[in-house]
Amino acid sequence: MLHWIWAxxxxxxxxxxxxxxxxxxxxxxxxxxxxADRSRIDAVxxxxxxxxxxxxxxxxxxxxxxxxxxxxxxxxxVQPALLYGILCLEIAIVNAVTYFxxxxxxxxxxxxxAPRSVGSVIPWYWFALAMASAxxxxxxxxxxxxxxxxxxxxVSSLFTIAIAWRLTQLPALLSGDDIATEQLVDDRARRARxxxxxxxxxxxxxxxxxxxxxxxxxxxxxxxxxxxxxxFLVYAIWSVYKANAPLPALTAQ
Amino acid sequence: xxxxxxxxxEIELAPYxxxxxxxxxxxxxxxxxxxxxxPTVRQLADDLNVAPNTVARAYADLQQEGWVVSExxxxxxxxxxxPTTDKRVRTGVLRETLEHALASLVGRGYSRAEILAELRRLxxx
Numbered sequence: 091m092l093h094w095i096w097a098x099x100x101x102x103x104x105x106x107x108x109x110x111x112x113x114x115x116x117x118x119x120x121x122x123x124x125x126a127d128r129s130r131i132d133a134v135x136x137x138x139x140x141x142x143x144x145x146x147x148x149x150x151x152x153x154x155x156x157x158x159x160x161x162x163x164x165x166x167x168v169q170p171a172l173l174y175g176i177l178c179l180e181i182a183i184v185n186a187v188t189y190f191x192x193x194x195x196x197x198x199x200x201x202x203x204a205p206r207s208v209g210s211v212i213p214w215y216w217f218a219l220a221m222a223s224a225x226x227x228x229x230x231x232x233x234x235x236x237x238x239x240x241x242x243x244x245v246s247s248l249f250t251i252a253i254a255w256r257l258t259q260l261p262a263l264l265s266g267d268d269i270a271t272e273q274l275v276d277d278r279a280r281r282a283r284x285x286x287x288x289x290x291x292x293x294x295x296x297x298x299x300x301x302x303x304x305x306x307x308x309x310x311x312x313x314x315x316x317x318x319x320x321x322f323l324v325y326a327i328w329s330v331y332k333a334n335a336p337l338p339a340l341t342a343q
Numbered sequence: 344x345x346x347x348x349x350x351x352x353e354i355e356l357a358p359y360x361x362x363x364x365x366x367x368x369x370x371x372x373x374x375x376x377x378x379x380x381x382p383t384v385r386q387l388a389d390d391l392n393v394a395p396n397t398v399a400r401a402y403a404d405l406q407q408e409g410w411v412v413s414e415x416x417x418x419x420x421x422x423x424x425x426p427t428t429d430k431r432v433r434t435g436v437l438r439e440t441l442e443h444a445l446a447s448l449v450g451r452g453y454s455r456a457e458i459l460a461e462l463r464r465l466x467x468x
Contacts, residue, residue, distance in 0.1 A: 201390035203346040203366065203375060205382045205418060261389040269347045 096170035097163040100177065104156035111149020114181070114188055114290075117275075118282035118333055127337075130271045137265055138275060142195050148184055155180045169235065171301050175242030178294045182249045185287055189253050192260055192283075200264040202273050211258035211281050212288065216325060217251060220291050223321045224248045226314040227295035230302045233311070243298040247291045254287035274337065285329045292322040346374045350391045354446050358393050361443070362401035368440050370410055370421055371433075381411065381419045 107113070117135060122128040159173045208214060224247035230240040260280055264272045296318035303315045348365040350358045369375045381387075384402060388395040402419050405411045412422050448458050 199350045199352070199391050199393075200347055201349075201382065201387055203348060203369065203379075203381060203387075205380045206386055259386075259389075261386075261392070264347065264390075266347060266349060269345045273345050 092170060093163050093167075096173065097160045100156045100160035100163055100173070103177070104153045104160060107149045107153035107156060111146045111153070113149065114152075114185055114286065118278050120275075120278070120337065121334075122337060127271075130268055131275060134268060134271045134275045137267070138263060138272075138279070141263060141265070142192060144188060144191050148187060152180060152184050169239065171236050171239035171298060172242070174297065174301070175239040175246065178243050178246035179249075181290060182246045182253070185250055185253045185290070189256055189260075192257075195263055200266045200269075201262060202264065202269065206259075206262075208255060208258045211277075212254070212284055216288060216328075217255060219321045219325070220251045220254075220288055221248065223292055223295050223318045224251060226318050227298050229308075229311050229314040230299060232308070233302055236298070236302045239298060240302075243294050247294045250287055250291035250294070254284045254291060257284035257287055282333060285333070289322075289326060289329060292318070292325055296322045348391075350393055351447065354443070354450060356443060356446070358391075359397045359401040359404070362387075362391070362393075362398060363404050364436075364439055364443055366401070366405060367408075367410055367436050371436060375421045377421050377423045379421045381421070383418060 117138070120128075120131050120135075122131055156177065159177055162168055163170050163173050208217075224244050227240050227244040227247065231237045233240075258280060260283075262273070262276050264276065266272075296315070299311070299315040299318050303311060307315075346369045348362060348369070350361050352358075354361070356364070366375070366381070375381075381402070382390070384395050384398045388398045391398070402411060402413070406413055406419070409422055409424075411419050413419050445455075445458065449455070
């Protein structure tokens with residue numbers, strides 16, 4: 091039964107990535123009441139999309155992997171937790187490829203003279219908690235059946251945290267046509283992308299722990315489950331709150 | 344207010360000089376206020392797609408001239424007392440800025456007469 095549930099989950103993800111191939115690197119939504127500001131932001135988003143050129147195949151690749159894992163989960167005795175670990179690793183790799191595309195987007199040689207730090211995008215303590223959460227997955231190693239899965243998920247989560255960190259430091263992508271709007275979009279995009287990566291890093295150890303925990307788990311493993319759940323939930327709420335913070339008024343062009 | 348600078352690879356001025364000039368001009372215009380923190384060398388180099396040494400050299404020159412002060416790991420700030428009273432520096436900055444603008448405009452196909460006429464119109468308005 092568990093195999094079929096996981097097969098359905100993997101297949102569902104496969105379908106999701108077909109319809110949302112850019113979900114790992116997409117732009118945040120901008121709720122702008124002012125029509126003039128909206129048209130300026132739309133223009134900047136269009137230009138930015140042309141510059142970044144993140145290929146659609148990234149999402150489609152993830153979709154293909156998800157369908158393959160669904161088939162393996164449904165028709166072979168391979169443990170679903172291990173397949174989940176493989177999916178986490180694939181997502182981490184896709185995140186890294188996306189980062190590479192963003193890092194090497196054609197430079198415009200324009201910069202704003204304002205300092206930027208990792209902490210101004212995502213406070214450092216979230217990275218520390220995310221690392222603790224990733225390492226918490228290792229408490230499941232004592233359960234022999236899940237040992238490899240726990241290590242794979244931990245590595246994948248740590249790798250994703252590193253990418254989230256790097257995403258906070260992406261170079262600004264400005265064309266110089268409307269600096270104020272471009273800077274606002276750049277800041278929001280940087281925060282949204284690094285935040286998405288961190289959410290993915292946080293959900294991985296929690297999902298693994300929830301698979302392992304049953305009547306025979308130790309107190310340490312149970313604590314790891316609650317810890318990973320708490321960090322994931324609190325961060326998700328914090329990131330949604332930040333993403334919906336009102337936009338500052340745009341200055342004249 | 345966002346102060347943006349650019350490095351144009353097509354003009355003859357070296358990238359570090361372009362950076363220097365634009366930061367100096369922003370301070371003189373008052374767009375960068377005394378005490379304002381500048382981006383780190385790494386950040387500015389990444390954004391402008393130049394080598395970190397290029398930005399480091401620009402910052403070092405500006406520091407030597409008294410426009411900015413380095414606070415070690417805390418970063419580089421616009422100096423509290425910028426050398427605005429130094430007539431030689433002021434003239435030098437003005438000349439360099441105009442030369443840069445002139446070279447850029449000539450490079451884009453504007454004639455000197457056109458530039459002069461527009462400059463006259465702007466200063467008289």
